[in-house]
Amino acid sequence: MTRSRTALEIKGRMLSITRVRVLDADTAAIRAHLEQLAKQMPQAVKGMAVVIDSEFDADLPALLEAMRGVGMQPLAVSDGPLAASAKGLGLAVVSKDSGKTGNAAPEPAKTPPPQVASAAAASQRRPARIIAEPVRSGQQIYAEHGDLVLLNTVSPGAEVIADGCVHVYGKLAGRAIAGARGDETARIFCRKMEAELVAIAGIYAVSEQMKDSPRGAAAMAYLEQGRLRIEPHKI
Amino acid sequence: MAKIIVVTSGKGGVGKTTTSASFATGLAMRGHKTAVIDFDVGLRNLDLIMGVERRVVFDFVNVINGEATLKQALIKDKHLDKLHILAASQTRDKDALTTEGVEKVLNDLAQDFDFIVCDSPAGIERGAFLAMYFADEALVVTNPEVSSVRDSDRVLGILSSKARLAEKGETKVKEHLVLTRYNPARVAKGEMLSLEDVKEILAIPLLGVVPESSSVLTCSNSGVPVIREEGSDAGLAYQDLVARFLGDEVPHRFITEQKKGLFSKLFGAT
Ligand SMILES: Nc1ncnc2c1ncn2[C@@H]1O[C@H](COP(=O)(O)OP(=O)(O)O)[C@@H](O)[C@H]1O
Ligand SMILES: [Mg+2]
Numbered sequence: 262m263t264r265s266r267t268a269l270e271i272k273g274r275m276l277s278i279t280r281v282r283v284l285d286a287d288t289a290a291i292r293a294h295l296e297q298l299a300k301q302m303p304q305a306v307k308g309m310a311v312v313i314d315s316e317f318d319a320d321l322p323a324l325l326e327a328m329r330g331v332g333m334q335p336l337a338v339s340d341g342p343l344a345a346s347a348k349g350l351g352l353a354v355v356s357k358d359s360g361k362t363g364n365a366a367p368e369p370a371k372t373p374p375p376q377v378a379s380a381a382a383a384s385q386r387r388p389a390r391i392i393a394e395p396v397r398s399g400q401q402i403y404a405e406h407g408d409l410v411l412l413n414t415v416s417p418g419a420e421v422i423a424d425g426c427v428h429v430y431g432k433l434a435g436r437a438i439a440g441a442r443g444d445e446t447a448r449i450f451c452r453k454m455e456a457e458l459v460a461i462a463g464i465y466a467v468s469e470q471m472k473d474s475p476r477g478a479a480a481m482a483y484l485e486q487g488r489l490r491i492e493p494h495k496i
Numbered sequence: 497m498a499k500i501i502v503v504t505s506g507k508g509g510v511g512k513t514t515t516s517a518s519f520a521t522g523l524a525m526r527g528h529k530t531a532v533i534d535f536d537v538g539l540r541n542l543d544l545i546m547g548v549e550r551r552v553v554f555d556f557v558n559v560i561n562g563e564a565t566l567k568q569a570l571i572k573d574k575h576l577d578k579l580h581i582l583a584a585s586q587t588r589d590k591d592a593l594t595t596e597g598v599e600k601v602l603n604d605l606a607q608d609f610d611f612i613v614c615d616s617p618a619g620i621e622r623g624a625f626l627a628m629y630f631a632d633e634a635l636v637v638t639n640p641e642v643s644s645v646r647d648s649d650r651v652l653g654i655l656s657s658k659a660r661l662a663e664k665g666e667t668k669v670k671e672h673l674v675l676t677r678y679n680p681a682r683v684a685k686g687e688m689l690s691l692e693d694v695k696e697i698l699a700i701p702l703l704g705v706v707p708e709s710s711s712v713l714t715c716s717n718s719g720v721p722v723i724r725e726e727g728s729d730a731g732l733a734y735q736d737l738v739a740r741f742l743g744d745e746v747p748h749r750f751i752t753e754q755k756k757g758l759f760s761k762l763f764g765a766t
Contacts, residue, residue, distance in 0.1 A: 395699055397653025398646055414699060416649045434697075 279443040280339075283315040283324070292327040298463065299331035302422055305403075305441035307332035312355060318342040321350065386425065396421055396435065403441075417457060426450065436460075437482075445484050450494060454480035464489045498531075498606040501613050502631035503674075504655075506647025508618030510639045511676035514712055516615035517545045518723035518731070519635065522738030524579035525723070528610040531570065533601075534584035535627040536617035537592055543583040546573070547719025557585040560597030566604050575724075580609075591622065598626045620654060629660055633670040635703065639677045640688040645697050652698065672703035674737065679708040680753040691751055704737030706730050707750040 285291065299306045311333050313324065321343055328335050337353035338344060344354045390404035392411050398418030402409065409423035414431035421427055422438040426448050429437065433451035440447030440462035449459050454475055458467045459482045466474075466489050474480065474491035481494040503516040513536070520532035533556060534542035543549040548571045554564035559582070566582075573579035582601075585592065605612050616627035628634060634655055638648040655662070655669045662668055675694055682688045695702060709730035715722040723734040729750055736746045 394656055395652075397656070398649040400653045400657070414697075416646075416653075416697065418646060418650065419653075431699075432696075 279309050280312050280314050281328075281333075283313065283317075283319050286317060286319045288320055288323045288327065291324060292330075295327050295331045295333070302438045302441050302460070303332075303401075305422060305424070305438070309333045309442065311335045312337045312339060313343060314339040315341060315343050318346075321346045325350065325352075389425075390423075395431070398435075423447070438465075439482075440484075445487075449482040450480075452479050453477055454491070459489070459491065461489060466491070498609040498612045499633065500602060500606070500631050501611060501633045501635060502616055502628040503613060503635045503637060504616040504624065504628050504651050505637040505644070506618070506620060506624075506651040507639075507644045510637050510644050511674075511706065511712075512618075512637050513541045513545055513615050514716065514722065515635060515637050515674055515676065515706070515734075516613055517542060517721040518734040519738060519741075520611070520613040521546075521573075521576065521579060521721040522723050522734055523611050523613070523742075524573070524576040526738060526742060527578065529578045529580075529608065530611045530613060531580045531582060531605050531609045532613040532615060533582040534615050535593070535623050536615065537584050537588055537623055538586065539617065540584045540586040542615050543571070543581060544719065545716045546581050546721060548573070548581055548583070549719070552583045555583045555585040556601070557588045557592040559601055560592065560594065566601065593623055593626050595626060595629070599630060602630050620650065624651075625654070625658070628655055628669075629658070631655075631659060631669050632661070633672065635672050635674045636698070636700065637674045637676055638694060638698070640675060640679075640683065640690070640694055642689065645689065645694055648698060652700065671700040672741070673698055673700050674703050674706065676706040677708045678705050678750065680751060684753055702748070703740055704733055705748055705751050706733040706737070 311328060313335055325335050335352065337355045338347040339357050340354050341357065347354055385406065387405065387407040389408040389410050392402055393413065395413040396402055396411060396415045396419040398416045401420040402422070404423040404425065406424050408425040408428065409421055410428045411421060412430050415421050415429055415433050415435040415437065417434045419435035421435065422441050424440065424442045424444060427437045427439045429451035432453040432455055434455040434457070436458040437449045437456055438460040439449045443462050445462040447461055449461065455477060456468060458465055461482060461484050464484060464487065471491055475493040479494040480491055482489060482491045503512050503519065505512050516532055520530050523530040532542065534540060537557060543552055551571050554569035556569070558564040559566050559569045570580045570582055573581065602612060614627040614631065617623040636648050636651060638644050652671060655671065659669045673695065675691060678691070679688060683690045691705060707729050709728060711725055711728035712722050712730050715725050722728055722731045725731040733750055736749070739746045
């Protein structure tokens with residue numbers, strides 16, 4: 262008797278995994294941060310595949326519960342203090358630098374605790390999503406695996422999200438999130454910056470924190486050594 | 497086939513019912529057979545402002561439930577034989593409106609009328625949604641304040657994504673901005689958003705600016721749509737608005753502060 266079909270097929274497809282580094286062992290602080298993140302970019306957080314990275318022994322069961330609570334899917338921990346408890350909980354343990362993009366920048370001191378840090382290798386890019394209509398208050402637009410190009414205005418109370426870059430050719434008065442799966446090279450461009458919030462790879466600023474940045478002018482937001490910068494866009 | 501126009505805003509108390517009453521009256525004054533429907537089930541306002549509250553026998557919900565015919569429920573205006581009113585029920589709850597029921601009433605009305613004006617309740621729930629769902633065009637009523645503009649923006653988003661025309665994907669609902677309770681003196685003092693601010697945020701074509709005016713309240717108390725009031729600036733603004741809607745080129749007025757005593761200036765174009 263011969264079997265013509267094999268039981269498994271091994272495919273080389275890459276999965277995008279986000280590395281989450283724990284900077285503070287306080288479970289309440291972690292939960293608060295995750296909830297905020299989920300509110301800011303619900304589409305990105307939901308189902309997000311995650312590797313947990315920690316330099317110290319954190320309460321892993323509580324951490325898992327908090328992550329699953331907002332819809333994340335923790336798959337593994339990086340080798341280190343969490344490895345032992347991870348094995349007990351049936352999680353994989355991956356080597357310290359698997360899946361890191363390039364040489365990881367040293368952890369910035371100023372960013373809020375536990376943050377979504379660099380993503381795993383970006384999976385295959387899709388063509389940009391182009392929206393001609395204004396994005397109105399209460400609307401949310403997400404470009405998965407690619408750039409989002411908005412030809413009109415983004416109103417206050419509207420949210421535009423991309424795994425790649427966000428380009429706004431009108432006024433940006435709502436919330437813009439680029440690199441929603443952790444791509445730290447993603448950027449936000451707009452012709453008129455009046456955003457309520459901008460975020461790149463989980464590092465964000467609300468308008469109150471943007472006092473020194475250009476308002477009402479063309480601007481670009483990007484990460485530099487893990488810090489969010491918003492600068493006038495000059496040519 | 498009638499054209500269906502929703503008068504909507506998101507926020508309450510901005511002038512939707514005032515606008516619906518004057519807009520429908522104005523269309524009828526210009527010779528178009530017009531029906532105006534109150535979608536604000538449970539509150540019932542339009543019939544008061546139109547001065548027909550004592551003639552309501554059957555209402556919109558009665559027709560939807562098959563308890564009365566459309567012909568029985570439509571109230572004919574005393575002054576304008578082209579104008580008909582379909583009142584809201586005061587006693588029913590909001591779930592009395594069904595998509596199929598509303599669609600049937602609108603289809604039946606569309607056989608006989610040129611225009612159907614739907615006065616939307618506040619909010620973005622069922623009644624407001626059904627008022628806008630079947631619309632061909634929308635008058636988005638906004639006051640010059642941030643919360644009102646924000647709610648209008650929200651409604652515009654729903655119109656462009658969830659209205660029947662948007663779902664069919666062929667055309668979209670034609671949007672018109674109606675800025676009401678505009679007070680140029682307070683705008684000049686920086687207490688209210690300016691026309692330019694509102695236009696910039698909402699980015700839809702301006703149909704008309706209606707000034708804040710004490711005649712609106714006196715008219716609605718006496719059951720006369722303000723558009724019928726001779727010499728009222730708000731009434732004139734609604735007449736201009738209707739003319740523009742019907743394709744006339746009418747310059748905007750009442751958008752800059754008027755100096756007292758310059759009577760000619762008050763009625764001149766700005
Ligand atoms: N142009 C105006 N000037 C002064 N008062 C107005 C004006 N438009 C509306 N109002 C008043 O505002 C209140 C709410 O108006 P209404 O048309 O019932 O709003 P809505 O239907 O949006 O809730 C009423 O008391 C009305 O008299
Ligand atoms: Mg009303």
